[in-house]
Amino acid sequence: GAVVSQHPSWVICKSGTSVKIECRSLDFQATTMFWYRQFPKQSLMLMATSNEGSKATYEQGVEKDKFLINHASLTLSTLTVTSAHPEDSSFYICSARDSGQSTDTQYFGPGTRLTVL
């Protein structure tokens, strides 16, 4: 089946630094990718929708200048957490919609655990 990878799987950084998380669709093209954030024992919260070649669409309450999203190719989207602070510590998950299938078909990455000290 379709595979979505994320890199890194976990990262620890100091407060004030920036962290980049990659999301790749390995065997299909994805014009649309989604970024979610998950707190312990809570639901996945959609942060933004990333469209290849255009600006991302952010959900209400998500700071676009803090969570920079770039979707420069059909197989890669990146999320950069700028000037990270401890409250940004979370589990970040991406998903990718297979351009060749129905809108119901999304494939999820394994997630990236971010810890900001």
Place this chain on the structure above:
Amino acid sequence: GDSVTQMEGPVTLSEEAFLTINCTYTATGYPSLFWYVQYPGEGLQLLLKATKADDKGSNKGFEATYRKETTSFHLEKGSVQVSDSAVYFCALRVRTSGSRLTFGEGTQLTVNP
């Protein structure tokens, strides 16, 4: 707005026990309903789905029926296995929202031998 509510976990069962994980939803439109499963260290995988009222989704022995009258999509399995231990997420997608999914909180299931 749209929302999904799942029964609180964690749920611990013995092998071959019957499983029910409750899921109810609120949606402004006519949603498609999904169950996703997340095994340890892996990404969410689609388990089953239903796109209209009274549809039954099924896969790997799991079933869920789209009940519009009770706005529910409860997940059931007649006989769970240790390998079913995972986190289960109920989700919905409203057609007007494109591919956007709204998730429930997730329910951790542990099956003991």
